[in-house]
Amino acid sequence: MPKLVDPETRRREVVDALFRVVVRDGLQRTSLRAVADEAGLNIGSLRHYFSSQQELMDFAMQSMLDGLTDRLLQHVERIGDLSRHPRPERLRLVADLLAELLPLDEHRRAEVTVFLDFNAAARTNPAFRDLSHHAATGARRLVRRVLTRLDETGTLRPGRDIDIETERLTALLDGLGLSAVRHPDVLSAQACAEALRVHLEDLSDGR
Numbered sequence: 001m002p003k004l005v006d007p008e009t010r011r012r013e014v015v016d017a018l019f020r021v022v023v024r025d026g027l028q029r030t031s032l033r034a035v036a037d038e039a040g041l042n043i044g045s046l047r048h049y050f051s052s053q054q055e056l057m058d059f060a061m062q063s064m065l066d067g068l069t070d071r072l073l074q075h076v077e078r079i080g081d082l083s084r085h086p087r088p089e090r091l092r093l094v095a096d097l098l099a100e101l102l103p104l105d106e107h108r109r110a111e112v113t114v115f116l117d118f119n120a121a122a123r124t125n126p127a128f129r130d131l132s133h134h135a136a137t138g139a140r141r142l143v144r145r146v147l148t149r150l151d152e153t154g155t156l157r158p159g160r161d162i163d164i165e166t167e168r169l170t171a172l173l174d175g176l177g178l179s180a181v182r183h184p185d186v187l188s189a190q191a192c193a194e195a196l197r198v199h200l201e202d203l204s205d206g207r
Contacts, residue, residue, distance in 0.1 A: 011049050014039050015060045023110050027117035032056065054127055061118055061131050064111055065138075071100050072142065083153045090155050091200045094146050098196060101139065101173050103180045104189040112177045143169050147203075155204050165203065172199055 017039035021030050032053050036046040050056040075097040082090055103109035115135070122132035144166045150156050156165075176195060179187045 007049065011059065012063075014041070014046060014049060014056065015063050018056060018060050019064075019110050019114055022114045022117055027114075027121055057118070057128070058131065060114075061128075061135075064114065065131075065135060068100060068111065072097060075100065082149050087155055087204065090150065090153060091197070091204060094150060095193070095197050095200055098143070098146065098169075098173065099193055102177055102189075102192050102196065104193060109181065109184075113181050116178060116181060139173070140166060140170050143173070150203070157204065160203065169199065172196070 014035060018030065018035045021034050021038050025034070030053075032046055032050070033043055035056065036043045039046065050059065075093075079085075079093045079097070082093070085093060100108065101112075103112040118128060119132050119135075122128035144162065147156065147160075147162050147165050147169065151160065151162060172195070176187070176192045180189065180192050
């Protein structure tokens with residue numbers, strides 16, 4: 001009797017295989033056959049779950065963004081009312097939340113690596129542009145909400161322009177992610193986390 005496989009479980013396994021191939025070989029060299037081989041499937045079995053490479057990439061990227069969103073929401077739930085925490089704790093909690101966007105461990109490094117390749121492809125591939133744009137605007141909304149909340153709790157120095165600080169912090173996160181993935185021997189995970197922490201400290205009023 002053939003073994004029954006849950007379709008969602010199989011899709012998750014295929015997506016995990018896709019991530020491994022992209023991290024190892026790059027998005028440009030990723031094909032359905034390469035992913036099928038990595039997942040231990042024949043190409044026909046893989047096409048049962050994803051009819052095209054585009055469908056697989058769309059599903060994989062959306063799955064990654066959904067997973068990231070879930071982790072961020074868990075952080076938000078743990079933080080609760082930010083104002084009830086002392087100032088240093090507020091900054092630490094916010095740094096931990098934003099660190100989900102940085103390649104600080106193997107899982108997040110794989111996510112950032114795949115995301116960078118995906119965004120590079122989106123520049124010339126219209127099929128990727130909507131999801132890429134959605135991710136970029138979502139990151140900015142998150143950063144703006146974090147900074148606005150810090151401002152409302154009196155954690156930021158008075159007079160900070162939230163629009164400008166949103167762009168500065170977003171650019172820092174983007175730059176740290178890019179550098180740490182491309183040159184992990186130059187920019188370590190610890191240095192990434194420290195740069196984020198110091199930036200948030202510089203924004204605060206020091207009380």
